[in-house]
Amino acid sequence: MTENTMIQKPLYAITAIFDTPNSILHAAEATSNAGYKEFDVHTPYPVHGLDSAMRLKTSRIGLFTFIFGLLGVLSAVSFISWITISNYPLVIGGKPFWSWPAFVPVSFEVTVLLASVLSTVAMIVFYFKFPNISHPLHDTAYMKRVSSDSFGISIQASDPLFDQVKVEQFLKNLGGTSVGPVYFNQEELEHGQKIFDPKFLAVLSVIALTVSIVTYFTLNRLLYVQPFNWMMEQGKLKAQEPSNLFPDGIGMRVPVEGTVARGFLPYPYKGKPEDAARYLVNPLLPTPKNLERGKAKFLTFCSPCHGNFAQGDSRLQGQFPNPPTLQSDKVRQWPDGSIFHVITEGQNAMPPYSRLIAPDDRWAIIKYIRVLQRAQHAKESDLK
């Protein structure tokens, strides 16, 4: 090394290596006692007692962590509140929209996330002086040793008491080995921060662009290529969708005038119970199959109010007015058409069931009600 290059390379610090945690503790204490302020200690693992030996003040990072945590809990609670109250209110389990206990786990997680991630960011910004992404000690023989099996101390040239010869002697007296200077990286000093290097920025933009394009094509194109589209695109029309098949461009069609769709035959005796009683005839025979079907539908739709044996003994326990029994003489003498009419149109507190029970099922239920009535009012001949 010639005199010339020595001058060109500005000095960052003098470093020294120590072998044991106790010797580094001693060295740190002696260094701060000697009045040096700008020095740092590097150890391969946390050594207890360094804070007081280096006379470090309480770290300010804790305050930042607290503020970030507060930010986390406030943003999480207000975001969830906004969603559940105004943006997309959903009734969940019959609870109020603003059910704070359900927010606690998520808010807790967001608090921890923001507090820890932003604390790390704050640490990088404050201690590494972002956007500086390098450090003079990086990639030195000193750093290689103190990050594996040795303990090191570095006294910086920016310290007001710094004098290269004195500091080297001081560290040697403390028992340090490999005492030597570390210089700033010449290239970095000349070119400024590497993060603003056009080449670096160009590579960063290319990576960002590539990732964006690949993501866009994967999500918007690749997933729709047959047959890899996971059935997301299907050749059917959904409700409210337009269609080019028809001249008016409307996907949803109305029936042709004067026709009736299968299973949508209108009920002709609306408001006319007498006509229903007179003209309607049960089309089903009391076969075991029909009775089974009637029983299933009766137990599903009728028994909650009318009771399992049609005696009006509901399971509602007073939450709804009890309906009359179907075992009365009146109902037993009704023609099937009358019962069909009541099921279809409803009566008093009973709502119409035409939307819930298909016509054939209604007839099957009536067959089953007849069975229940017969069972409760058996004739002598039935018992033989």
Place this chain on the structure above:
Amino acid sequence: MSDHHAADRVNKPLPKKLYITGWILTGIGLLLYVLGYLTDESHAAFANVVNFLFLASIGVGSLFLIALEYLAGAVWSVPMRRVNEFLASLIPFAVLLALPIFFHLHNVFQWASPEIVSTDTILQAKSPYLNVNFFVLRFVVIFGTWIVFLYFLKRNSVLQDKDKDQKHTRFNIRISAMFMPVFAFGLTFLAIDWALSLEPHWYSTVYGVYFFSGTALAGIAAATFCIVLLYKHGYFPQLRRDHFYSLGTLMFVFVNFWAYIAFSQFMLVWYANMPEETYWFVARWKNGWEYISILLIIVHFVVPYFALLSQDAKMNLPRLKFITVWLLFAHFLDLYWLVMPTYSASPVCGWIEIGFPVLIVGLVIIMFGWKMKRYNLIPIGDPKLQKGLEFHL
């Protein structure tokens, strides 16, 4: 460096005045117990359950900390371990404190009253577990095993003071390893038997953990309070900020752990919203109990959380002293909140509530006065002592 200093702390007894105060308080406490049982049997029995659980949790919480120190190979807590040992010695007194309740089991526990069980199919179905004989057997087994472990852990620690032999530490590590599962099961059964079974229809699978979080906190708070007090009066001249910081951190951890578990228990019940589970919380949310519930959250979590949050707070001795008393009160309130709603539909606070803990305070003082006369306050024979005294953060 300071080898000789440790030996200075051999057998320094408590001031006589304090010792006598302890006896007076114990006497007053006993008198209040007798008065309580004479005037209002059932109320006294319920308050007795609260106080028994309080004393038992301080004792076994301290024993847990001793075992934890051995198992984790902790160094920083070695100089203060005797305080935990003295507090753990309260476990036999907890057994004595529970005795009056055994004569009033039918007043306290529904399942112990044959008239109620005969009309209740659920209690009949649970009777193979919830019956008086098995209950007493469990009590004997739980406390029997704990006292055996307490005896050996303490004996080895004291023997080491004399012969300074490392084999005692190795032996205690083995005992601690055996103690941990015994502690976990014993504490869970203790919580189920004495607190959960007060509402025998209710169940909560996290109840044992909930009880543990309070127990460990009570153990640390009691130990920290005694350590701070003894330090202030010159009994622990070698402790430093680093020791108090560690105690404060441990306390802070369990404040958070308690809140975490308490909320977990609440949230699952709240979310599922099933009548057979919610009624336990509903009972604590009406007739004035809602104020106690809110108070519990503030006293047991909010205040200690912010009081212990910063680094400086954990090393601030006046604050530590205040917050340990506060946390012990919080643990008492927690037990009161668990137990008393079964006794009364609205919160009660009479002379029984305020008077019964006097006995516990008296017992703790007597225990310290008695033990400090016989044993060293610092385990001078422990091989980790020097490292513990030189402990740095």
